[in-house]
Amino acid sequence: MEVRWRGFKRLTPVGEALKSFIASGRFGPVGVEAVRWDECLGRILAEDVVSPVDVPAFNRAAMDGYAVRSEDTFGAKLDKPRKLRLVGRVEMGEKPGFEVGPGEAAEISTGAMLPDGADAVLIVEHASVVGGSILVYQPVSPWRNVNRAGSDVRSGEVVLRRGQFLRPQDIGLLCLIGKDSVKVYVKPKVGILSVGSELVEPFSQSPAGLGRVVDIDRPMVRCLVERCGGDAQDWGIVGDEAELVAERLKEGMKGAHMAITTGGVSVGKSDITIEALRLLGAKILVHGVAIRPGSPVALSIYEGKPVVSLPGPPAACLIAFHLFARPVIRRLAGFRTEFLPCVRARLAARVPSRLGNRSHVRVRLYRKDGQFWAEPLQVTGSGILSTMTRSQGFVVVPEDREGLEEGEQVTVYLYTPHELVGGG
Amino acid sequence: MEVRWRGFKRLTPVGEALKSFIASGRFGPVGVEAVRWDECLGRILAEDVVSPVDVPAFNRAAMDGYAVRSEDTFGAKLDKPRKLRLVGRVEMGEKPGFEVGPGEAAEISTGAMLPDGADAVLIVEHASVVGGSILVYQPVSPWRNVNRAGSDVRSGEVVLRRGQFLRPQDIGLLCLIGKDSVKVYVKPKVGILSVGSELVEPFSQSPAGLGRVVDIDRPMVRCLVERCGGDAQDWGIVGDEAELVAERLKEGMKGAHMAITTGGVSVGKSDITIEALRLLGAKILVHGVAIRPGSPVALSIYEGKPVVSLPGPPAACLIAFHLFARPVIRRLAGFRTEFLPCVRARLAARVPSRLGNRSHVRVRLYRKDGQFWAEPLQVTGSGILSTMTRSQGFVVVPEDREGLEEGEQVTVYLYTPHELVGGG
Numbered sequence: 048m049e050v051r052w053r054g055f056k057r058l059t060p061v062g063e064a065l066k067s068f069i070a071s072g073r074f075g076p077v078g079v080e081a082v083r084w085d086e087c088l089g090r091i092l093a094e095d096v097v098s099p100v101d102v103p104a105f106n107r108a109a110m111d112g113y114a115v116r117s118e119d120t121f122g123a124k125l126d127k128p129r130k131l132r133l134v135g136r137v138e139m140g141e142k143p144g145f146e147v148g149p150g151e152a153a154e155i156s157t158g159a160m161l162p163d164g165a166d167a168v169l170i171v172e173h174a175s176v177v178g179g180s181i182l183v184y185q186p187v188s189p190w191r192n193v194n195r196a197g198s199d200v201r202s203g204e205v206v207l208r209r210g211q212f213l214r215p216q217d218i219g220l221l222c223l224i225g226k227d228s229v230k231v232y233v234k235p236k237v238g239i240l241s242v243g244s245e246l247v248e249p250f251s252q253s254p255a256g257l258g259r260v261v262d263i264d265r266p267m268v269r270c271l272v273e274r275c276g277g278d279a280q281d282w283g284i285v286g287d288e289a290e291l292v293a294e295r296l297k298e299g300m301k302g303a304h305m306a307i308t309t310g311g312v313s314v315g316k317s318d319i320t321i322e323a324l325r326l327l328g329a330k331i332l333v334h335g336v337a338i339r340p341g342s343p344v345a346l347s348i349y350e351g352k353p354v355v356s357l358p359g360p361p362a363a364c365l366i367a368f369h370l371f372a373r374p375v376i377r378r379l380a381g382f383r384t385e386f387l388p389c390v391r392a393r394l395a396a397r398v399p400s401r402l403g404n405r406s407h408v409r410v411r412l413y414r415k416d417g418q419f420w421a422e423p424l425q426v427t428g429s430g431i432l433s434t435m436t437r438s439q440g441f442v443v444v445p446e447d448r449e450g451l452e453e454g455e456q457v458t459v460y461l462y463t464p465h466e467l468v469g470g471g
Numbered sequence: 472m473e474v475r476w477r478g479f480k481r482l483t484p485v486g487e488a489l490k491s492f493i494a495s496g497r498f499g500p501v502g503v504e505a506v507r508w509d510e511c512l513g514r515i516l517a518e519d520v521v522s523p524v525d526v527p528a529f530n531r532a533a534m535d536g537y538a539v540r541s542e543d544t545f546g547a548k549l550d551k552p553r554k555l556r557l558v559g560r561v562e563m564g565e566k567p568g569f570e571v572g573p574g575e576a577a578e579i580s581t582g583a584m585l586p587d588g589a590d591a592v593l594i595v596e597h598a599s600v601v602g603g604s605i606l607v608y609q610p611v612s613p614w615r616n617v618n619r620a621g622s623d624v625r626s627g628e629v630v631l632r633r634g635q636f637l638r639p640q641d642i643g644l645l646c647l648i649g650k651d652s653v654k655v656y657v658k659p660k661v662g663i664l665s666v667g668s669e670l671v672e673p674f675s676q677s678p679a680g681l682g683r684v685v686d687i688d689r690p691m692v693r694c695l696v697e698r699c700g701g702d703a704q705d706w707g708i709v710g711d712e713a714e715l716v717a718e719r720l721k722e723g724m725k726g727a728h729m730a731i732t733t734g735g736v737s738v739g740k741s742d743i744t745i746e747a748l749r750l751l752g753a754k755i756l757v758h759g760v761a762i763r764p765g766s767p768v769a770l771s772i773y774e775g776k777p778v779v780s781l782p783g784p785p786a787a788c789l790i791a792f793h794l795f796a797r798p799v800i801r802r803l804a805g806f807r808t809e810f811l812p813c814v815r816a817r818l819a820a821r822v823p824s825r826l827g828n829r830s831h832v833r834v835r836l837y838r839k840d841g842q843f844w845a846e847p848l849q850v851t852g853s854g855i856l857s858t859m860t861r862s863q864g865f866v867v868v869p870e871d872r873e874g875l876e877e878g879e880q881v882t883v884y885l886y887t888p889h890e891l892v893g894g895g
Contacts (some may be wrong), residue, residue, distance in 0.1 A: 084856070088694050101857075107682075109854075157741075158669055158682055199855045206860065214886055215694035216859040219785055221685040222673035223856060245563055245582055250508070251644035258531075258582055263643040270512050270639035317581070343863055361643060388812055388888045403663035430533075430649060431623045432526075434890035435640040436630065462638055464812045464888040 053336035055314055058342055060446060061370060061405050063355070064333045068346040068371070069378070071332055072353055076381040077304045078233035084221045089211050090231035091276070093380035096207040098224040101197035103276070106161040108137075112146055113174060113181055114155045114165035120186040120358060128182035152181055161193055168192035197269055200224060210383050232381030234278040235304040239266045240295060242311035242320045243359060244286035245427040261430070264309040264364045268372075271365075272307070275373050278382035292323035296349070304350055304379055310359030312343040320356050321345055329354060337446065339406045340429030341367035342422035353379075363429035366407045366441065369460075388464045389440070391456060392419035398451045408451075409438035410459055421459050438462075479738055479759035484870060485794060485829050486758040492770040492795070493802070495756055496777055500805040501728045503655035508645045511637050513739060514655035515700070515805035519888055520631040525621035530585040532561075534616040537598060537605055538579045538589035544610040574715055576605055585617055592616035602895060624648060634807050656805030658702040659728040664719060665689045666735035666744045667783060668710035681769035687856065688733040688781070688788045690741040692796075695789075698729070699797050700804035711735070716747035720773070728803055729776055731796055734783030736767040744780050753778060761870065762828045763855030765791035777803075787853035790831045790865065793884075811884045813864070816843035822875045824868035832875075833862035834883055845883050861884075 058066075079093040108114065115131060123129040131152040137143045139158040147153055147164035155161070155168060166189050171184040200206055206224065207217055213231070221229065234453055246262040262284055272279040283293045284301045292311070300306060311320030312334070325333055329349035336344045340363035345356035355372045356362045369387070392412060400406040410421035422443055425434045439459040453456060497835070503517040539555060547553040555576040560566045563582040566589075571588035579585070579592060590613050597609040624630055624786035630648065631641055635819065645653065670686040684776055696703040706723045709716045716735070724730060735744035736758070738840055753756055753773035760768045769780035776876055779796045781788045793811070816836060824830040834845035845866055849858045864885040875881060 085690065138682075145648065158684065160682060162893070194854060199857050206857065212862075212887065215691040215698070216785075216789060216856065218694055219691040219856055220860045222685055222687040222690055225674065225685075227674050250649065250651050258562075258584060261646055261649075263646040266509065266646055267643040269641040271640055273641070361640075386747060430618060432640065432643055433623050433630065434640075436644045462640070463636065 048158050055342070058335045058337035058404075060337050064336045064344070064346060065371060065374065068332055068353070070374070071330070072348055072351065074305050074353060074375055074378040076232040076290040077235045077379050079230050080233050081228045082231050083228050084218060084226065087221075087229055087231055088215065088218055090213050092207055092209055092211050092213060093230040093381065095205045095209050096221070096226060096229060098200045098201070098202055098204050099226075100224055102200040102223055103198065103204045104193050105195055105196050107194040107196075108155045108157055108159050108161060108168045108192065109194050110168050110170050111157050112155060112168045112192065113152045114161050115152045115167055115183070115187065116147060116149060116165060117167040117187050117189045117191070117228075117300050119150060119152075120169060120425055123183040123186050125184045128184050130177075130180050131180055132180050134164070134177075152183075161329040166190060166193070190322045201247045210381065212382075232277060235376060235379035236280055236302065237272045237277040237376060238280045238296075238299040238303040238306045239265050239272065240282040240292070240299065240306065240308045241269050241284045241359075242287070242292055242308055242323075243284070246310070248283045248284065248317075263361055264359060267306055267361070267365065268309065268357070268368060271368055271373070273294075275376040276382065277305075277376045281319050282306075287317070287319045289319050289322035289326055292319055296323060296354070297327060299350060300352060303352070305375065305457050305469050306349070306354045307368075308354065308356045309364055310357075312345050314343070314356055316330060324349070324354065324356070336367075336371075337404050338366070338370070339401070339404050341370070341407070342404075344371060347370060358429065360430035361432040362409070362435050365435055370407075376439045387460045389460050390419055392421040392459050394442070394451055394453060394455045395422040396451045397419045398423045398444060398446060400441070400450045403448055405446050406444040407441045408444060409434040409441050411437060412439045412459060419459070421457060435462075476525045478846055479766070482759045482761035482828075483757050484761050487556070488760045488768070488770060489795060489798065492756055492777070493799070495754070496772055497801055497866045498773065498777060498802040500656040501659045501803050503654050505652045505769065506655050507652050508642060508650065511645075511653055511655055512639065512642055514637050516633055516635050516637060517632055517654040517656045517805065519629045520635050520645070520648075520650060521628050522624045522626055522628050523650075524624070524648055525626045526624040526647055527618050527622065529620050530584060531618040531620075532579045532581055532583050532592045532616065533563050533618050534592050534594050535581050535892065536579060536592045536594040536616065537576045538585055539576045539591055539593050539607070539611065540571060540573060540589060541591040541611050541613045542594060543574060543576075544607050545593075547607040547610050549608045549698045552608050554601075554604050554606055556604050557600075559586070577664050589622055590614060590617070625677050632687050634805065636806075658791045659698060659800060659803035660704055660726065661666070661701040661800060661803075662704045662720075662723040662727040662730045663689055663692050664706040664710045664716070664723065664730065664732045665697065665783075666711070666732055666747075667708070670708045671707065677769060685796055687785055688783060691785065692781070692792060695797070696800060700806065701729075701798040701800045706730075711741070713743050713746035713750055716743055717750040719746060720778070721751060723726055724773060724776060727776070729799065730773070730778045731792075732778065732780045733788050734781075736769050736780045736782055738767070748773070748778065748780070760791075760795075761828045762790070762794070763825070765794070765831070768795060770795060782853065784854035785856040786833070786859050789859055794831075811890045813882050813884050814843055815880060816845040818866070818875055818877060818881050819844045819846040821877045822847045822868060824872060824874045826873055827870055830868040831865045832868060833865050835859040835861060836863045836883060838849070843883070845881060859886075 136154040143162035271277040331346040333346040347354040560578040567586035757770040771778040
């Protein structure tokens with residue numbers, strides 16, 4: 048459908064388009080909020096977390112046995128045991144009221160506090176009790192069978208860093224050091240507006256007439272925004288009237304950090320969205336990108352906030368979202384860099400492309416002969432949604448290639464990390 | 472900490488342990504429920520979805536131009552145009568009231584229904600209007616600039632398959648074909664119980680005394696269960712009394728599909744959980760696995776439902792969760808196979824291991840010289856949580872290796888697909 052970009056004076060290469068867009072704005076985190084420890088999973092930390100305590104808080108026996116001074120056990124053998132006098136017993140949860148002096152030992156339970164003087168725990172199997180003493184049959188090295196104070200976490204240590212994604216173990220660490228809330232980045236509010244007089248709401252009561260089109264871009268983009276760490280706002284559908292589009296955008300942007308529009312970005316008759324952006328005085332940095340599908344993309348700044356205008360045809364909309372909206376949302380959400388999960392695969396058939404264009408070829412992945420194969424579904428057909436639902440990801444044909452060869456090793460960018468279910 | 476598995480008669484290899492556990496039970500989906508289209512993102516489909524309609528529903532103009540019979544344009548040239556008589560005009564949303572016969576053409580808008588007889592759209596640039604006719608300057612091939620009926624989705628076609636993970640584009644497809652709810656697998660209810668008299672709730676009002684331990688396993692496991700597609704139930708903490716543990720398990724299992732316990736799985740004095748499972752008459756299939764960390768794992772079946780008993784020390788608990796609890800939860804949730812996101816990296820230092828044991832070495836990933844490097848953090852220390860919080864994943868040393876060499880290429884299994892933030 049090269050038609051779609053008929054009329055553009057120049058198509059900007061993808062890399063240049065994204066770079067100039069990102070350079071133009073301050074696309075950093077939109078704010079910081081405190082969140083309880085049990086609600087921060089998956090959020091991005093907005094502060095360095097410093098532990099106020101040692102973990103463990105004291106030298107702790109890792110085994111049941113005898114607290115000893117390790118040097119007292121050196122040279123001990125089965126046929127030449129060393130004798131140590133028992134001076135007490137320590138249970139978990141109590142502070143020992145005595146020291147272990149030279150030639151002395153104390154019974155100790157796993158998890159109990161090591162008495163002063165002792166620097167190791169001798170396991171029961173390596174000693175025997177004789178009256179008020181023990182016979183030691185094996186030497187034990189210093190700090191053996193002891194979890195030393197601060198060996199897990201030291202007081203004053205930075206344990207979690209600003210910008211990191213919070214995982215289950217990080218929640219555990221917050222519990223461990225007693226920090227019950229942390230500062231995380233606020234989720235950016237992202238408004239989503241569909242433009243087009245032909246559009247109707249999905250499952251709307253009034254049946255879609257001939258030539259009416261169900262607006263599937265908005266629900267898809269809403270899901271994607273949430274996936275990227277944004278807070279999606281639904282701004283509905285506006286028909287082909289630039290003034291109305293401008294009004295809705297202006298109103299919506301008062302309470303949002305970013306806008307995504309779909310449709311109305313072609314050249315000529317159907318550039319309603321572009322016209323609306325001009326009416327608003329938005330700075331249109333890019334209009335038309337050298338990609339397939341998805342070339343009629345516009346990237347603008349309105350009142351310092353990013354506006355990403357995606358093409359209406361669903362496959363083009365999704366690919367353009369991945370390329371241009373995702374990296375911006377993630378920056379606003381506090382993620383530091385981009386990462387799309389990917390796998391290496393062998394291309395099952397030749398893929399043609401056009402020099403100067405970057406093509407995004409949807410592929411179906413399967414396993415054969417112990418490796419992944421990528422079957423190209425379609426290069427063109429920006430309106431064909433089923434190429435997206437039948438594929439697990441896409442392969443990129445760079446601008447300087449006229450295509451990719453059958454059998455070539457390629458990187459497949461996966462839509463989600465769950466794509467290999469059934470094959471991984 | 473080889474101590475932890477002192478006393479096991481035999482340690483079962485990981486693969487054998489998991490295999491026998493999975494073979495013993497019917498670890499399939501626990502149920503099916505209907506969910507609305509806008510609430511099924513990320514769920515697993517429990518039915519094949521068949522489209523009741525063609526998409527597009529009719530042959531649709533992909534461009535503004537003229538609906539023609541393609542054969543009428545064959546041979547047309549700039550200096551030898553072909554003349555076609557204009558017989559009407561079709562706008563989007565209307566049904567044309569005429570046919571296009573031989574030697575005829577009709578004006579048509581993008582998205583409008585192609586009149587009968589026509590099989591292509593000639594773009595305006597390739598024709599000019601002269602009175603009631605057009606002069607055609609270029610031939611157009613059949614179905615050019617037409618989105619044919621059923622070219623995206625055919626009526627009767629299976630468009631989404633049972634067992635697949637629902638992504639944004641799949642939600643879009645449901646809207647497109649007008650299916651407003653789908654059957655998905657029910658999330659399995661997974662109870663989580665901590666065993667140990669030394670344990671206290673995180674952030675509990677009563678300060679933890681010396682030797683008391685904050686129960687961080689339960690909040691971590693709760694997060695992990697939700698991540699795997701389960702519905703976590705908190706069964707709290709039970710002290711070192713087998714009868715009480717048995718009672719809590721019995722009561723909880725009435726409303727759950729699976730149980731996960733942490734702690735009380737060693738051999739001898741501190742095997743409260745094992746004792747409780749015996750009291751309940753549970754079938755203990757495996758107790759003690761040849762891994763580090765995490766060897767004191769027990770895998771049981773109670774009333775036909777899986778019980779995974781994890782070791783208490785947090786690093787061991789997390790690794791054992793990944794190996795034994797995750798695959799079972801995902802099976803109950805309807806996922807078909809396992810996939811942990813992974814990357815290839817070069818090992819930054821030698822890692823020792825013990826023959827016959829599978830070791831899970833936590834590694835910190837970084838980029839240098841255009842590739843990933845994995846710095847081993849620690850092999851032992853099952854209680855050291857910070858090796859989990861400072862690492863992005865783990866490397867496996869198989870049973871038949873005494874270690875991995877510095878510089879060796881290894882696979883790093885990532886905890887989450889977000890681990891490469893900062894490096895990817």
